[in-house]
Amino acid sequence: MSLGLLRLEGLSKRYGKDAPALDDVSFSLDAGEVIALIGPSGAGKSTLIRCINRLVEPTAGRIWLGDTDLTSLDRRSLRQARRRIGMIFQEFALVERLSVMENLLSGRLGYVGFWRAALRRFPQADIERAFDLLEQVELGAMVDRRADALSGGQRQRVGIARALMQTPDLLLVDEPTASLDPRTSRQIMRLITRLCGERGLPAIINIHDVPLARRYCQRVIGLRAGRIVYDGPASALDDSVLTDIYGEEDWDNQETPAEGSEEDVAESEA
Amino acid sequence: MSARVWRRPPMIADPRLRWGLSLAVVVYLILAVGSLEVNWQRVAEGLERGAAFAAALFTPDFSSRGADILEGFLESLAMTFVSTTLGLLLAVPVAVGAARNLSPLPVYLICRGFIAISRSFQEIIIAILFVAMLGFGPLAGVATLAFASIGFIAKLLAEDIEAMDPKPLEAIRATGGSATQTLHWGVMPVVLPRLVGVSMYRLDINFRESAIIGIVGAGGIGATLNTAFDRYEYDTAAAILLLIIAIVLLSEYVSGFIRGKLR
Amino acid sequence: MPVSHANGQPRWRRRTPAAVLLAWLGWFAVVAVLAFSWQFISERTIWMFVTDAPSQGADLLARMLPPDWAYTGRLWKPLWDTLNIATLGTLLALVIATPLAFLAARNTTPALPGLRPLALLVIVASRSINSLIWALLLVMILGPGVLAGIIAIALRSIGFIGKLLYEAIEESDAKPVEAIVATGASPAQMRLYAIVPQIMPAFAGISVYRWDINIREATILGLVGAGGIGLELMASVNVLAWGRVSMIFLLILATVLASEWVSARVRAAVT
Numbered sequence: 039m040s041l042g043l044l045r046l047e048g049l050s051k052r053y054g055k056d057a058p059a060l061d062d063v064s065f066s067l068d069a070g071e072v073i074a075l076i077g078p079s080g081a082g083k084s085t086l087i088r089c090i091n092r093l094v095e096p097t098a099g100r101i102w103l104g105d106t107d108l109t110s111l112d113r114r115s116l117r118q119a120r121r122r123i124g125m126i127f128q129e130f131a132l133v134e135r136l137s138v139m140e141n142l143l144s145g146r147l148g149y150v151g152f153w154r155a156a157l158r159r160f161p162q163a164d165i166e167r168a169f170d171l172l173e174q175v176e177l178g179a180m181v182d183r184r185a186d187a188l189s190g191g192q193r194q195r196v197g198i199a200r201a202l203m204q205t206p207d208l209l210l211v212d213e214p215t216a217s218l219d220p221r222t223s224r225q226i227m228r229l230i231t232r233l234c235g236e237r238g239l240p241a242i243i244n245i246h247d248v249p250l251a252r253r254y255c256q257r258v259i260g261l262r263a264g265r266i267v268y269d270g271p272a273s274a275l276d277d278s279v280l281t282d283i284y285g286e287e288d289w290d291n292q293e294t295p296a297e298g299s300e301e302d303v304a305e306s307e308a
Numbered sequence: 309m310s311a312r313v314w315r316r317p318p319m320i321a322d323p324r325l326r327w328g329l330s331l332a333v334v335v336y337l338i339l340a341v342g343s344l345e346v347n348w349q350r351v352a353e354g355l356e357r358g359a360a361f362a363a364a365l366f367t368p369d370f371s372s373r374g375a376d377i378l379e380g381f382l383e384s385l386a387m388t389f390v391s392t393t394l395g396l397l398l399a400v401p402v403a404v405g406a407a408r409n410l411s412p413l414p415v416y417l418i419c420r421g422f423i424a425i426s427r428s429f430q431e432i433i434i435a436i437l438f439v440a441m442l443g444f445g446p447l448a449g450v451a452t453l454a455f456a457s458i459g460f461i462a463k464l465l466a467e468d469i470e471a472m473d474p475k476p477l478e479a480i481r482a483t484g485g486s487a488t489q490t491l492h493w494g495v496m497p498v499v500l501p502r503l504v505g506v507s508m509y510r511l512d513i514n515f516r517e518s519a520i521i522g523i524v525g526a527g528g529i530g531a532t533l534n535t536a537f538d539r540y541e542y543d544t545a546a547a548i549l550l551l552i553i554a555i556v557l558l559s560e561y562v563s564g565f566i567r568g569k570l571r
Numbered sequence: 572m573p574v575s576h577a578n579g580q581p582r583w584r585r586r587t588p589a590a591v592l593l594a595w596l597g598w599f600a601v602v603a604v605l606a607f608s609w610q611f612i613s614e615r616t617i618w619m620f621v622t623d624a625p626s627q628g629a630d631l632l633a634r635m636l637p638p639d640w641a642y643t644g645r646l647w648k649p650l651w652d653t654l655n656i657a658t659l660g661t662l663l664a665l666v667i668a669t670p671l672a673f674l675a676a677r678n679t680t681p682a683l684p685g686l687r688p689l690a691l692l693v694i695v696a697s698r699s700i701n702s703l704i705w706a707l708l709l710v711m712i713l714g715p716g717v718l719a720g721i722i723a724i725a726l727r728s729i730g731f732i733g734k735l736l737y738e739a740i741e742e743s744d745a746k747p748v749e750a751i752v753a754t755g756a757s758p759a760q761m762r763l764y765a766i767v768p769q770i771m772p773a774f775a776g777i778s779v780y781r782w783d784i785n786i787r788e789a790t791i792l793g794l795v796g797a798g799g800i801g802l803e804l805m806a807s808v809n810v811l812a813w814g815r816v817s818m819i820f821l822l823i824l825a826t827v828l829a830s831e832w833v834s835a836r837v838r839a840a841v842t
Contacts, residue, residue, distance in 0.1 A: 091753055093749055093752065093753060117755045117756070117757065118755060119755075120752075120753060120754065121754065121755035123753070125750065125753040125754075127746065127749075127750055129746055130746075131746040131747050131749060131750035132747065132750070133747045133751070133764060133765055133768050134744075134747070134768075135768040135769065136764070136768050137316070137317070139314055139316075140316065140764075144750075144751055144754060144756070144764050145754050146754075147751065147754050147756035147760045148755030148756055152757065152759050152760060152763070155756075155760050155764070156763055165312060165313070165314045166312060169312050169314075181314070182317050197750075200750075204754060204755070210753075336658075340655040340658065340659060341659070343651065343652070343655065344655070344717050344718060344721075345716065345717065346716065346717075346718045347714060347716065350713065350714040351713050351714070351718070354712040354713040354714060355712075357711065357712045358712040358713075361708070361711075361712065382611060383611070383612075383615070385608070386608035386609075386611040386612050387612065389604055389605055389608045390605060390608045390609055390612060393605055428824050428828070429820070429823070429824070430787060430790065432794060433791060433804075433820070433823070436804075436808055436816075437631065440627070440631055441624045441627045441628045441631060442616075442620060442621055442624050442627075443616075443617055443620035443621070445612075445615050445616050445617065446611075446612045446615050446616065447613075447616040450612060516699075516701055517701070519701065519704065520701050520703045520704060523703065523707070523794060523795060524794065527612075527615070530704075533704065533707065534707060534795075537707050537708065537711045540711070545708075549700065549704070552699060552700065552704075553696055553699040553700065556699040557695065557699065
């Protein structure tokens with residue numbers, strides 16, 4: 039295994055006395071690499087990416103971002119490390135009653151003091167950067183629109199822009215398409231992978247939709263009951279591998295993306 | 309590229325309205341604060357007393373005026389129970405009268421008017437009138453709290469009755485049921501659980517109020533408390549306040565428990 | 572299902588025998604408490620006055636009508652004081668209750684142990700005591716006047732506003748909180764960006780609602796000397812000037828209806 043930008047070593051997470059949510063997970067991620075993390079509901083995908091920025095505290099193991107051990111940081115250094123890690127959420131997690139611009143600027147909170155944030159007096163460079171990003175996600179006209187006035191696809195694009203406001207070294211993406219229709223899902227995946235490609239930004243994308251994963255990511259990691267059961271190219275993702283990850287099923291269905299993804303939405307929300 | 313500026317859009321878009329409102333608020337605050345006539349020397353003296361009272365909270369004296377305190381609380385509790393029951397019994401007909409789907413317009417207007425008056429005045433104002441009519445003592449308090457309870461319970465109950473599904477009522481009328489039978493079989497089963505909940509809530513309020521209407525002579529612990537303050541008996545006053553807090557908390561807990569059971 | 576078997580025949584009752592017994596005991600207890608309470612009150616009542624009540628009432632009514640319209644001129648200043656007591660008291664309460672609510676809400680209380688129970692204790696104590704009792708206390712401490720009224724209103728409102736506000740904070744959506752924390756924001760910034768915008772409508776609604784209640788309460792604080800129109804009421808009652816009393820009642824009624832209308836309008840606008 040090469041020494042990548044992000045390295046997970048024996049990462050485990052256990053909630054109380056239950057079976058571990060994550061069990062000895064190790065892999066590494068190179069600069070510019072975008073990987074899809076797939077697996078059934080409850081396999082630990084969400085826990086895994088939340089362990090990386092320690093929204094969930096791991097029980098054991100180490101996480102290296104460059105040469106920083108994220109698991110050993112105190113609260114202050116953790117906040118500084120989090121500035122380097124952008125995150126995109128399943129249900130967008132925007133602040134609904136703030137404007138698009140304010141949501142974007144919230145990506146810079148780690149860099150400004152309390153009063154600047156309170157008075158919305160961000161440095162000019164941040165404002166410029168926000169306008170540029172809004173152009174890139176095609177929301178230039180929405181600057182002062184309130185987030186709750188946007189459609190699902192637009193909200194997710196605000197979520198993407200907010201994460202990129204941090205100029206992150208790593209992007210964590212948690213089910214970016216689970217709340218979206220099939221067409222918008224593809225647009226969002228294309229946008230995320232394109233923006234990552236342009237910046238050489240490595241990303242881990244949690245995704246339950248296998249056809250989308252196969253289409254937009256080169257490398258796939260399959261998680262089942264908290265353990266890695268597959269780590270390899272998306273092209274090698276055949277029926278027997280899928281059976282390893284998800285259990286027995288007639289995988290021909292998965293070739294029709296629209297239908298398949300909707301089924302999966304229903305399943306993952308159940 | 310030239311510098312692009314961004315300012316948070318103001319809450320009120322029209323600048324004249326925005327500045328006008330801000331100015332009005334500032335002018336009001338200046339006038340309001342300016343019209344406070346505060347005797348600062350008296351306040352400075354008072355701080356010492358305040359400190360003494362705060363200290364008394366940690367050394368409450370339940371025994372020196374134990375008999376008065378006991379008498380006051382028993383009176384408050386007796387007033388609470390009797391007035392809530394009385395209010396409940398009288399609220400039911402008023403509520404039926406104030407429900408537009410059950411009553412003719414004249415009755416409706418009279419009952420609604422009664423509810424509006426009963427709810428607009430503070431208990432202590434009503435207490436002044438009842439004390440004038442019935443003389444000093446807990447009976448005036450009972451009348452006050454019952455009067456206020458009628459308005460409170462009848463309003464909530466009338467809203468419930470009005471929100472009821474009309475179909476079961478029609479069904480009972482269709483079988484040839486009389487007006488009382490309609491009430492008994494069609495209305496009571498629907499509103500009864502809610503009625504118990506509202507009464508528990510009102511019981512709680514009546515106890516709190518019974519602690520203050522004594523100030524104008526309508527019985528209860530309020531009179532004892534007032535006397536304690538008048539005589540600067542901080543320790544006794546502190547004891548009464550702590551007991552009030554304890555009983556309010558207890559009754560809130562019990563009524564919450566019972567209402568939870570009913571749901 | 573409470574079905575018993577007697578003589579081999581299943582018999583259905585609405586309740587089991589034990590439940591029936593319990594229900595009877597409950598009713599018995601209620602009736603006993605009521606009877607005892609009534610006797611207690613009856614002993615402390617001078618029934619001679621009560622039999623006199625209808626004529627007393629009629630007499631009172633006759634003396635209240637017509638209201639003393641000319642007296643209105645002297646009521647504007649006390650009414651202005653009443654308005655100020657309610658408004659300034661509400662503002663003071665907001666300033667204190669807001670940080671208190673953040674200390675009391677489970678999801679925003681600082682990690683320091685003991686702070687949350689302390690905040691809850693302050694809220695409970697403030698809520699349990701009627702503003703008139705606070706006024707009684709403050710008049711004793713600060714002397715009679717509007718200042719005592721303002722502080723009494725504030726002390727009572729802190730618990731009310733604090734409780735509703737901390738419940739609103741606890742009900743706020745956790746997803747934006749997680750997102751803001753993930754950007755590396757400080758805890759204070761998280762509250763500012765993720766919580767504050769969410770509770771703004773609740774904050775506005777609660778404030779105006781409490782202001783409306785405070786207008787009502789401010790009208791009576793004068794009964795114990797804490798300023799406002801209640802002072803005039805007490806003075807008129809003491810000299811048995813019932814025409815003035817009814818005038819004051821009318822003014823109070825008008826004020827209360829007006830503040831209720833304002834409060835309903837504002838609350839409809841913010842939600």
